[in-house]
Amino acid sequence: MLARAEQFIWLTARVLEQRRFAYHFLGAAAEPVEAALAAYRTDDDGYGHALEPDLRGPVSQPLHTAHALRVLDAIGRCGGQRVERVCRYLSEVSTPEGALPAIHPSQRGYPYAPFVPVIDNPPSDLLATGPVVGLLHRNQVWHAWLFRATDYCWAAVEALDKSHPYEIHAAVAFLDGAPDRSRAQAAADRLGRLVREQRLAVLDPRRRDSYPVAAGYAPGEHHYPHDYARVPTSMARSWFTDEEMQLSLDHLAGEQEEDGGWPVHWKQWAPGTALEWRPIVTIEALRTLRAHGRGLD
Template identity: 50%
Template sequence: MTWVNDSMLERAGRYLWTSGRVLEQRRYAFHFGAGPAAEGPAGLLAALDAYATADGGYAFGLEPDVRGPAPQPIAVPAALRVLREAGALHGERARRICDWLTAHSTADGGVPAVLPTLRPYPHPPFLPVPDDPGADLLATGQIAAPLLHAGIDHPWVTAAADFCRHAVEQLEQTHPYEAGAAVTFLAAAPDRDWAHRQARRLGELVREQRIVLLDPDHPEQARTAPGYAPGEHHLPHDYAPTPDSPARHWFTDAELHRGLAHLAAQQQDDGGWPIRWARWSPTIETQARPGVTLAALLTLRAYDRADDRAAGQRI
């Protein structure tokens, strides 16, 4: 089955050209050959630089739930995503990010999601700002993974990988975003035998704790994690956004297909996809939907390409 068709792309493009930030418009053009695609990665990097701070961090709403000029660790995954797409993870921007992370790491090598510097600026109620925040897997796993995958040689990466390894081994009761960060780290962890063992254990936790919605027609079968919005569920593709994710093996073909079909059907009349978490300010939906829309398109296209490869191998 083909998930992304011309009509879906045309409607999504119209939405992104109408409502997307410059960054999402540049990413759409880069990935789907629309508009100034001939510029290659230069446009992506120029758009990303608008969110950079002088000390090597990222702020100004790059992560839509974190506002203001104070850079925060939770914004770094979005920056690394763009650098990876642009093929620029080995450049100066990534080195500056690692240096900034080093300055804001805890003694155990990880980073918290947010720093006390966020307190004066708008942020959602589900993202508390403690005075002395500890490192967490949710932020550190998402940041360390692309750097490890790219083979970045920096002391912060080594320390963060050790932190994530210990945190993953200690995981018991978890929640969808933490489990998603864990499997993201496991996809890049250098010790592949260990990563495969931990991925199997994590998949069992996710299913046992019912923090994945396996049948969108029966949302009552999944548990909504504490602090999440009503109906804020993760589906199989949220854990496995590409077919080569370690989480792909957690789910049957039927379970994955139901989730992808639900994702495709979620495209709205204006061409964009909705957000599923709490709408804590009047503008958060406007700011976040373009990124959610791109994520949906990229996930659906990744599974299309996997099906195409499988079909080619059968010929």
């Protein structure tokens, strides 16, 4: 499995994903990952240049910056003056509520995926804000931006009723890092019931066609227990039985394609973006399998 994935990465991946793969699976140092990521930094201390492949062009965006923070978190480098500068950027692009929009209007004029429309005065968005706030709290980052952004996330998460998988992912990312652990546990327990009641996770991959696909998602864009609980310590892990998680991981392992990479299931709108996403998805699949104790031989 890992050897095939490695060949796929060398054949298709951007320099950043090559460096990430080498760090996570070949024992390479973190510094080359940081150097590759630095190429995506922008003058306003955000990140751009299509770091998140569905948003093209040089301008910084909250989603690019969230992607950069995840990369830094994964190599243990999410702190110091660099993150202080990122928080200043987040403050500058936030909505009046103090949270992040999905897409900042500066994206207008550059290519972007049709399912992430650019509008003037965009509202606060849990999908953009939750993962960033949770990650910064988990790394014990303290910055004034976090106060109102955290309040927004609590209000948004605790108000969730009818939801969809990506929104739940964002909520879990927030709850996994939220400082108030008892409040987070209560919110996670409620979301777990919601996920099961609304059938937002395919609990038996052999019967996945019997599960609904959320409105606006691509045909067959199902989500599985491992998508919600990418590590065993996630609060979402308790939502699923051991058998359900093992079936989910079996399905994930079985999705490796002949060329060694994993597929992209969401809507594809341009040939280049699909090529750039697959190495990212492949690295995350391998990291998820390993985190849950699966061998990669």
